[in-house]
Amino acid sequence: MEHVDHILIVDDDREIRELVGNYLKKNGLRTTVVADGRQMRSFLESTPVDLIVLDIMMPGDDGLMLCRELRAGKHKATPVLMLTARNDETDRIIGLEMGADDYLVKPFAARELLARINAVLRRTRMLPPNLVVTESSRLLAFGRWRLDTSARHLLDADGTMVALSGAEYRLLRVFLDHPQRVLNRDQLLNLTQGRDADLFDRSIDLLVSRLRQRLLDDAREPAYIKTVRSEGYVFSLPIEVLGEAS
Secondary structure, X not given: OOOOOEEEEEOOOXXXXXXXXXXXXXXXOEEEEEOOHHHHHHHHHXXXXXXXXXXXXXXXXXXXXXXXXXXXXXXXXXXXXXXXXXXXXXXXXXXXXXXXXXXXXXXXXXXXXXXXXXXXXXHHHHOOOOOOOOOOOOEEEEOOEEEEOOOOEXXXXXXXXXXXXXXXXXXXXXXXXXXXXXXXXXXXXXXXXXXXOOOOOOHHHHHHHHXXXXXXXXXXXXXXXXXXXXXXXXXXXXXXXXXXXX
């Protein structure tokens, strides 16, 4: 039997969740709608899903808290698309840092939501930088750092672990998969989140800044991630594959 993607919609607005659920169902997806985090947890205990559409602004546990909870538990590999009613870049960055795979600002067109869902599902299944890693565990070495691709741990020269958010990990993996090659903002967004940038979307620039901080990379004279004016960014060091991680 052909697999039908199952989408879980978590939104306290009954009208929105029912409209979205019905639209996705009409377009060939299986859908389940719940109103809050408690119902989400209860449903996920017994039923796996392929993607979660998660509203940020909800009473009680909001979407950011729930996304962080998902990423820390057994559902850490399930893609999450966040909905926000506030056209605020800070909300989007926080959502990406919590591990969301993409976001959409309300009000939105149902067709755009469907396109975003399909893009996230496609990228999740095709790209190593996404949260589902199907490759063998590897240690990637660059400069004074090593990245364990199984545990998603960044290790310094002394073996001290540096924690990465989901968004930081995906961005670093893209750079390590394409070293010494200039990548523009559209390419980085497409490879990490399965979508193109819009004119005012600075989320990649902010994530690059945060990743530089993790790598102790001086933004004025970076050794790892260099800015190429009017083009994008380039990871300037070669990558060495040390073999399978322990």
